[in-house]
Amino acid sequence: MWGTIGQPCTRRTAYVLEEIYAHVLRRNPGEREFHQAVREVLESLPVVLERRPELCDGSLLDRLCEPERQVIFRVPWTDDEGRVHVNRGFRVEFNSALGPYKGGLRFHPTVNLDIVKFLAFEQTFKNALTGMPIGGGKGGSDFDPKGRSDAEVMRFCQSFMTELQRHIGEHTDVPAGDTGVGAREIGYLFGQYRRITNRFEAGVLTGKGVGWGGSHARPEATGYGLVVFTAEMLRVRDLELEGMRVVVSGSGNVAIHAAEKAAASGATVVACSDSGGYVVDEEGLDLDLLKQVKLKDRARLSAYADERGGAEYHDGGRVWDVACDVALPCATQNELDEDAARTLIGNGVRVVAEGANMPTTPEAVRALREADVLFAPGKAANAGGVATSALEMQQNASRTLWTFEKTEDRLTEIMKHIHHTCHDTAERYGRPGDYVAGANIAGFELVGESMQAQGVI
Numbered sequence: 331m332w333g334t335i336g337q338p339c340t341r342r343t344a345y346v347l348e349e350i351y352a353h354v355l356r357r358n359p360g361e362r363e364f365h366q367a368v369r370e371v372l373e374s375l376p377v378v379l380e381r382r383p384e385l386c387d388g389s390l391l392d393r394l395c396e397p398e399r400q401v402i403f404r405v406p407w408t409d410d411e412g413r414v415h416v417n418r419g420f421r422v423e424f425n426s427a428l429g430p431y432k433g434g435l436r437f438h439p440t441v442n443l444d445i446v447k448f449l450a451f452e453q454t455f456k457n458a459l460t461g462m463p464i465g466g467g468k469g470g471s472d473f474d475p476k477g478r479s480d481a482e483v484m485r486f487c488q489s490f491m492t493e494l495q496r497h498i499g500e501h502t503d504v505p506a507g508d509t510g511v512g513a514r515e516i517g518y519l520f521g522q523y524r525r526i527t528n529r530f531e532a533g534v535l536t537g538k539g540v541g542w543g544g545s546h547a548r549p550e551a552t553g554y555g556l557v558v559f560t561a562e563m564l565r566v567r568d569l570e571l572e573g574m575r576v577v578v579s580g581s582g583n584v585a586i587h588a589a590e591k592a593a594a595s596g597a598t599v600v601a602c603s604d605s606g607g608y609v610v611d612e613e614g615l616d617l618d619l620l621k622q623v624k625l626k627d628r629a630r631l632s633a634y635a636d637e638r639g640g641a642e643y644h645d646g647g648r649v650w651d652v653a654c655d656v657a658l659p660c661a662t663q664n665e666l667d668e669d670a671a672r673t674l675i676g677n678g679v680r681v682v683a684e685g686a687n688m689p690t691t692p693e694a695v696r697a698l699r700e701a702d703v704l705f706a707p708g709k710a711a712n713a714g715g716v717a718t719s720a721l722e723m724q725q726n727a728s729r730t731l732w733t734f735e736k737t738e739d740r741l742t743e744i745m746k747h748i749h750h751t752c753h754d755t756a757e758r759y760g761r762p763g764d765y766v767a768g769a770n771i772a773g774f775e776l777v778g779e780s781m782q783a784q785g786v787i
């Protein structure tokens with residue numbers, strides 16, 4: 331099956347991959363997202379394993395699919411009425427061959443070990459692609475910050491960090507934000523770490539405020555980087571973003587900053603969504619208003635349409651029904667299925683680039699590729715956030731703060747480098763234009779070579 335779904339390969343390679351995948355299924359029963367993420371990487375590898383069999387030595391693929399460490403812990407906290415709640419915390423430290431574990435924390439009711447594991451696995455390859463010295467990890471909790479007061483969020487973060495602090499450190503594991511974890515939460519988490527350890531260890535978390543060890547451009551970085559990557563893909567086809575219609579899903583950190591950068595590049599961003607519905611604004615989204623509604627007031631998206639004449643709010647439904655040239659899924663995993671992909675294709679979409687982690691189902695990816703739509707996988711296209719986190723670590727290590735412009739210039743260079751790496755690797759392995767293969771193979775080579783050099787551990 332590896333030869334038909336992925337790339338043509340010998341029976342021996344197909345057998346090796348089948349055995350490894352079967353082992354992953356047996357060891358991680360019921361973890362569908364983790365299986366999906368592993369399968370997608372393995373499907374890109376037959377051609378590498380045939381050209382570079384030494385990368386299979388020492389059961390490297392088995393080791394690559396097994397996290398180095400997984401921590402699960404209890405997080406008790408007290409709400410404003412004095413009731414005690416118990417949530418579950420997770421940190422999966424997947425791979426440290428390239429540097430300390432690095433990756434965000436997600437606070438959302440859907441978080442479980444499967445979700446954190448798939449995210450940490452993806453993060454390992456993404457971080458390798460940045461060219462920075464960072465390994466892969468991810469964490470979070472099934473805590474739902476929605477509707478909670480600042481004081482409740484603070485107490486939750488303090489309890490979460492009381493356990494997490496044993497496992498992290500600037501040379502060990504460096505968490506950051508992800509869904510449901512922004513500047514407010516990073517502040518509370520850092521404060522508690524500092525209190526418990528009695529150290530101002532700036533490099534232990536990224537996404538900090540600029541006044542206390544943070545980096546300029548980190549909040550913008552994932553969305554801005556996504557648009558740089560998208561523009562590079564278009565450039566290869568002699569196209570440009572200017573004048574194009576863009577649709578983003580989500581209206582959080584990644585979505586809003588992607589919309590901002592796309593608008594600054596001359597595109598018109600006509601729609602975005604949240605978990606309740608979507609808004610269409612043919613004039614182009616008013617991004618100041620959107621930031622006010624979603625990032626400051628933490629309100630529903632319908633409040634945007636209430637304020638903005640001409641904008642239409644759709645309760646429920648699918649933002650992918652809005653015709654566009656460029657679709658940027660920036661909300662959550664598996665949010666763009668085959669049916670949505672076929673609608674986008676029917677409406678003439680040219681590029682789909684993932685701002686979220688694994689938002690496009692495998693069936694949808696296949697449909698887009700078959701229709702010759704440019705497709706950028708998240709592990710390459712959304713790597714600007716973690717890359718800028720690594721720049722924050724660099725600034726912390728040298729006790730400096732770069733300007734916004736310098737940081738954004740470095741981000742742009744890094745995104746162009748990632749694009750170049752994926753594009754060239756795909757060509758080198760006979761898959762021109764296949765950014766999924768390019769990202770997976772390049773990430774695998776970087777991590778695999780380092781693991782082989784460091785022995786069987």
Ligand SMILES: NC(=O)C1=CN([C@@H]2O[C@H](COP(=O)(O)OP(=O)(O)OC[C@H]3O[C@@H](n4cnc5c(N)ncnc54)[C@H](O)[C@@H]3O)[C@@H](O)[C@H]2O)C=CC1
Nearest residue numbers: 508509510552580581582583584604605661686687712715
């Ligand atoms: N924050 C970062 O730097 C990075 C985030 N990512 C990924 O980007 C995605 C979004 O993360 P953030 O923007 O940071 O989170 P966020 O918490 O700031 O925003 C998430 C947004 O998605 C929306 N959403 C959630 N489920 C939805 C659904 N089923 N349908 C429509 N909208 C939905 C929420 O309403 C919210 O607007 C996640 O997949 C995350 O893992 C990837 C790389 C870096």
Ligand SMILES: O=C(O)CCC(=O)C(=O)O
Nearest residue numbers: 433434506508715716719
């Ligand atoms: O900045 C970081 O370390 C985390 C970014 C992240 O969670 C991601 O790339 O998905």
